[in-house]
Amino acid sequence: MLDYSRIDDSLRALAEPTRRAIFDRLARGPASVSEIAGPFDITLAAVVQHIQVLETCGLVRSAKIGRVRMCQADIGGLNALGDWIADRRSLIERRLDRLGQLLDEADEFE
Numbered sequence: 001m002l003d004y005s006r007i008d009d010s011l012r013a014l015a016e017p018t019r020r021a022i023f024d025r026l027a028r029g030p031a032s033v034s035e036i037a038g039p040f041d042i043t044l045a046a047v048v049q050h051i052q053v054l055e056t057c058g059l060v061r062s063a064k065i066g067r068v069r070m071c072q073a074d075i076g077g078l079n080a081l082g083d084w085i086a087d088r089r090s091l092i093e094r095r096l097d098r099l100g101q102l103l104d105e106a107d108e109f110e
């Protein structure tokens with residue numbers, strides 16, 4: 001059974017463009033909060049809040065190393081969302097295959 005709360009949390013987190021951009025940046029490799037904040041025209045505190053949302057839903061991990069907080073994408077956090085998408089895709093593909101079969105059978109009767 002899929003964990004819909006994780007799916008909801010991931011979709012909610014990634015629906016926000018800044019968090020999506022942060023996740024995309026971290027998917028390329030680890031970065032400090034300051035490095036992440038660089039391209040954004042928002043405060044460092046706002047970047048930290050976005051990172052916390054991504055951490056809460058399991059998409060990002062962070063650790064303090066000395067005085068620097070390093071962040072990295074946790075791709076495993078996408079598993080529930082990926083499973084949900086795969087299930088929907090499979091269902092739709094089966095329905096389309098069945099529709100194709102029915103249309104082929106209808107053509108045979110003409």
